[in-house]
Amino acid sequence: MSVTTEIDLRATAERGAAELGPDATAGQLLAWAARTFGDRLIVASNMQDAVLVDLAYRAKRDVEILFLETGYHFAETIGTRDAVDSVYPELTIVNATAAQSVAEQDEAFGTDLFAREPDRCCALRKVAPLQDTLSRYDAWVTGVRRVEAPTRANTPLVTYDDKFGLVKINPIAAWSDEDMDRYIAEHGVLVNPLVDAGYPSIGCAPCTARPKPGEDPRAGRWAGRAKTECGLHA
Numbered sequence: 001m002s003v004t005t006e007i008d009l010r011a012t013a014e015r016g017a018a019e020l021g022p023d024a025t026a027g028q029l030l031a032w033a034a035r036t037f038g039d040r041l042i043v044a045s046n047m048q049d050a051v052l053v054d055l056a057y058r059a060k061r062d063v064e065i066l067f068l069e070t071g072y073h074f075a076e077t078i079g080t081r082d083a084v085d086s087v088y089p090e091l092t093i094v095n096a097t098a099a100q101s102v103a104e105q106d107e108a109f110g111t112d113l114f115a116r117e118p119d120r121c122c123a124l125r126k127v128a129p130l131q132d133t134l135s136r137y138d139a140w141v142t143g144v145r146r147v148e149a150p151t152r153a154n155t156p157l158v159t160y161d162d163k164f165g166l167v168k169i170n171p172i173a174a175w176s177d178e179d180m181d182r183y184i185a186e187h188g189v190l191v192n193p194l195v196d197a198g199y200p201s202i203g204c205a206p207c208t209a210r211p212k213p214g215e216d217p218r219a220g221r222w223a224g225r226a227k228t229e230c231g232l233h234a
Helices: 006-021 026-040 051-059 075-087 101-107 118-134 177-187
Strands: 040-042 064-069 092-097 139-143 158-161 166-169
Touching: 006 118, 006 158, 006 166, 026 040, 026 139, 040 051, 040 118, 051 118, 051 177, 064 118, 075 092, 092 118, 101 118, 158 177
Parallel strands: 040 064, 040 139, 064 092, 139 166
Antiparallel strands: 158 166
């Protein structure tokens, strides 16, 4: 089934949320998404781990995986992306890139825009490329979880994404950290080496620090700033 108008997409999201209910499992949500949207579905992954990739692969072997290639990633994150591509040979990784390279952005806005205007840098290197990529799909799947931050506490399982104009499915929204660890252990899922090195939330290298003991897991993102989101989910 291919749905393309906003009215259709909103209706599909509402119907899916009602039919699946608030207690739907990740497997049920992804099976519904694959069945409903087919090749008009894409799954976003920041390559912190491959839990969402593994779940989606079980629902749709040739699933497309969206990776925002900002040009500022840790080498370990790029390595995890490449490992995912190798371990799950039937899927396709869609690398979304900004209109400008990092060098071109530096020339246009000055070196290290991320340090001076992080919101603008995120808009250029994350939000705009995501908007462009998602315009070719009817639905996207994210790994957002409610426990990650107060801004994500009310994340629905299925909704219409007003910001990007398509259906948004969050199959592991209700998962705890223990649920994630259990799935990783039971299925031997790939994990970014930086997680074991003390980075519980991984973004671009210049804007990600190792949180201090006892700090919120996302405290290392844009450390020292009020900024807590890059603009993709809030």
